[in-house]
Amino acid sequence: MSEQKNNKAARALPVVNARIYPKGGLDVLSRDEVARLKDASSGGMHDLLRRCALAVLTSGSASDDPRAAQELYPDFDIQVLQQDRGVRIDLHNAPAMAFVDGEIIRGIAELLFAVVRDLAYTAIELGPEYAADLESSAGLTNAVFGLLRNARLLQPADPNLVVCWGGHSIGRDEYQYTKNVGYELGLRGLDICTGCGPGAMKGPMKGATIAHAKQRKRRMRYIGITEPGIIAAESPNPIVNHLVIMPDIEKRLEAFVRLGHGIIVFPGGVGTAEEILYLLGILLREENADRPFPFILTGPTASAPYFEQIDQFIRLTLGEAAASRYEIIIADPERVAKQMIAGIRKVREHRIAQKDSFFFNWGMHIPFDMQQPFVPTHDAMASLDLHHGRKPQDLAADLRRAFSGIVAGNVKEDGMRRVEEHGPFQIHGDTDIMQALDALLQAFVEQRRMKISGQYKPCYQVVA
Template sequence: MTRPATINALVSPEGSLEILSSQEVRRLKDKSEGGLYRLFRQCALAVLNTGVETDDCKQLMEAHSDFDVRLVPQPRGLKLELLNAPASAFVDGQMMHGIREHLFSALRDLLYSNVRAASIAKFSPDDITNIIFYILRNAGVLEAGRAPDLVVCWGGHSINREEYEYSKEVGHQLGLRAMNICTGCGPGAMKGPMKGATIGHAKQRVKNGRYIGITEPAIIGAEAPNPIVNELVIMPDIEKRLEAFVRAGHGVVVFPGGVGTAEEILYLLGILLHPDNRDLPFPVVFTGLRENGAYFEMIDRFIRNALGEEAAEKYRIILEDPAEVARTMKQGMVDVETFRRAMQDAYHYNWMLKIDPVFQLPFEPTHQSMRALELHREQPPHLIAANLRKAFSGIVAGNVKEQGIRQIAEKGPFEIAGDPSLLAPLEQMLQSFVAQNRMKLPGASAYQPSYRIVSGAA
């Protein structure tokens, strides 16, 4: 990665967190293992690289090894001193307004969520759900009294131009129906729906359009916020990020993607398959171009084989019809509103959704934990989904997360073992993702697998 031009700057807060306690200042300056300096530096650098196409967090950090961020206390509050910051974040020496917002959103979330998630192993499932609520409320994402209108869009960061244009048109149709967009905040299928929605909102004179990006520290370097995001939230880890999507969102649209998208699909279906969620309305649409039909057939076969026919009833596949996708989501919003009003559940946060603790507790991908995954059929479908989700999470970590990349470099690919009837379709799908270039950004070097399917149970 060629190192771009850099700039030094002193930046004032934008939108939030203009004052810090002395304890918070100490934690942000702390360069030890338990301090926040390294984490904040990583997130700040990712935010400053908005628009740069890379999916290698380690490479990004190495290319900007001399970047530094320092707290500068002021009589009236706080400023950040940036040394050797990417010049692409500035216009005529002034930091772009949106990037400045994201920079201080990162500071806000790291300070707020780190304290609350520090002892997560001691927390009950209800505690974790409350922590996610507090983080989203503190970030201003939750708006009391607002009718359901938030569509979560998932899909790959590595998609071709035609797929990107299709995701934009879906976003446009959603925007025309005054629906708002929430994504993982990165490029590709995360950016397209937001960009399209801005046009739909402009045509309908929607002045408060929401383009919410939810990420987490380990992946933000690989998927820096795209320029459309106007509300950025950094959750403590991938599990809380995924729960935030389904608690705050009112429906999901899935575009073609790779292992990250497969992880999201399995997470969602695993939750919807829980017996307590059987009657809870939550519209889900898989959509793409007509030529993506084979892709979604493969996904559909994989789901039916691994999780059963009931799982396939939880989603609808719509090809090359953005208006129908939007109409389906709009009707879904009506169903969600009717149900929550009848059950006296909040519109802004899905409290009734039952999430098994196996989906909430952080999974740390290591060679040992990946080899030990329970990938067999002697368990309920929602637990099969949970363990397959962990397998995909480990592959994502090996592909784009700094710690995962380092482990693969030191010890070789993660090994995945289990029931051949589950793993054969899994391997076929992964090979298809590689063949379709869904594992790396366009223009990146050839994909080096972070996984190896091995025979026999764990």
Template sequence: MPTRHVINASVSPKGSLETLSQREVHQLSAAGSGSVYELFRQCALAILNTGARIDNAKTILDAYRDFEVRIHQQDRGVRLELLNAPADAFVDGEMIASTREMLFSALRDIVYTANELDNQRIDLSTSQGITDYVFHLLRNARTLRPGVEPKIVVCWGGHSISTEEYKYTKRVGHELGLRSLDVCTGCGPGVMKGPMKGATIGHAKQRMHGGRYLGLTEPGIIAAEAPNPIVNELVILPDIEKRLEAFVRVGHGIIIFPGGVGTAEEFLYLLGILMHPDNQGLPFPVVLTGPKSATPYLQQLHEFVGATLGEAAQRRYQIIINDPAEVARLMAQGLKEVKQFRRERNDAFHFNWLLKIDEGFQRPFDPTHDNMAGLKLSRALPPHELAANLRRAFSGIVAGNVKEKGVRLIEQHGPYEIHGDSAVMGPLDELLQAFVQQHRMKLPGGAAYAPCYRVATAAMA
């Protein structure tokens, strides 16, 4: 960890946050609901570290243990007092504008989540209730814009990728921007930054104002993937499952770039949903793409899907190698089909209500050692259910790699054990080994990757 430079400062929102009540301020104070305060403190610290090349939540939290946030209610609104804050978030004593916007976005979302869970207006015990919650949180964040034609392209991929892969994501983003399409990502570095950066140039060339660079994240991963400064709309969902649902509800098409286990998790989540019988015939363009050097990665991911979920899953996406313009053209054409489909069925452009998402994809998965070992990974399961469990397995590996709780569990109890029949575990082990060999599980600046998992093959089911 480099030498720390810290600063004390006082900041106020720029018309982006309504006045908080005394109860809400109390919730966020260290003397009030400690868990809510600590959650906001963690997210605030990650945002203030935007641009830092640190991909481990525990490292950041340990380095700034004396960082404090004090929330003050004033007649004019809210003021945040920051103590021992990372100095890189300031220029000549003034907080960078994008950092300030994201800081108060985090405050907005955490206050909203705490209040919604407290007042129980939404029933989170049902699938529809969870979807309603995601809708209300996005609406509260002013993310949903009725009447705007479908043009939000979600880009998924790794936060730690090669220079060539990063440049390719910028080229794809540039082509999307030239077609006046907006970009939504997980808001961090790597693939989450490149398409946004490229799109800004494409939008500028088209003299397009108001381009949207939407970042969706969650507290458990925000420190590992601190928001990049291009994000102009930040939303913090309470857990990974609601974050993933937000992606597929607000996005109109998805591009998947090279990545590691986090990308595989997202990809399997998406395939599991699209393979549900109720979603047959629902248009949702999906493209896997990368530069020529990423061909082995894309092919291996494609083969893994075929070996575990079958050809039907492979037909839900297209693979395009080293052709950014074709990726953008295909996506633009797919969005026209989405628009026509939703218009015919009177579905909203801004929120995909017709998409069926089973509760199994919505319930938060706690990656304890027992839960990881208890996952059912068998070809005997319906493909969309197997996809859900594979997604959980990858989610646990992500937690063990970068999330504070997961990292600490691995330190205390050793690697996770993942069990399943050989028809699934063989391809899974091959894919994970390939990720390690291609350095897709190695964090920048860290030591050689030590697996946080062990694949245990059982007899064929």
């Protein structure tokens, strides 16, 4: 017992109690919204608020274990209180790393306010009483639009937003390359949107900050789009100045596509593969065949084999048509930026011709089944139809779900718990697809793309 107490004491970190008065949109929260944020019952959101707030207050953490922050700060709590003149946020036993001389760091405070704002909006606008509004594709897209508008991300300006995808667990050379690409994008006036975490999600923003400073750009957007299951494992990096928390991974993915004007993919792991397959599942649809959307896969010279393996997997499973929708550029950040600029010009021309919005891609068709949240239970993972003979876009959607389940088993608390209780997820399919999938996943493990630290124990079994 004494040893356990000593270990707990050794893990104890400095904490702070604080009272914060948000400025801006948070001063108009309704009493109903505040009540739901305070409610710790099964229908309330207090536990979710606590976990997301703790992730923001530990921004910059190198861990990708969603339980780590909760174990380090077990007594942390947050209370949102409605006052006559606005909202008050009380923090109890908050990480001292979020404060300087007793004052919360301004950027962290802004991200904390974003957490409260988005969870309050979700509690009301996407609550059970509005479930009927989410039973159609148009209704779900409207929900994504509402969340982004509430976060003040929809700005009527020329297309200039590049979404950057890539892994949180990448090597130093790959990270430097993402910074170099971000620098070239920033020199050309492009803003950056990522999944908000470390690694390839931070590098492009860091590179762009220097370029934006050189160009004296005054209104820079470094947008981070996350969701509750991810944010605890991938805390926002310090450069993010616009954070939005979508309710689930499907709405997060749709937000990337609706908000961005082009996508760049850096080396990553299963989460990055999930994103690639999601986008291909959309671009391969007949309704989107003529819609320009620049899609570039890029990395340093050492990452060429990684992209070759990704490319081979896509050609085997989805065919040459899928491979024609993206371009692979190796070790040439300047060319990446120039190709993206050229692609975004085509996007602008197409949007004008179609009378579509610059700030929200209404015209991209996303089918209802791809918008439905996929809950990676063992039965759901085993039931995925990973066989030849299907339409490429449908196979891409199920492959995306397979990778999504592995992401959950790796870094999401609910998925990790399912694997601990029932063993690894089993993934079934045609022999050649399973062999290619197993080889790809094994390469991710060997290249340490699954986890930042610790020995990786697979949460999956591939069964031919």
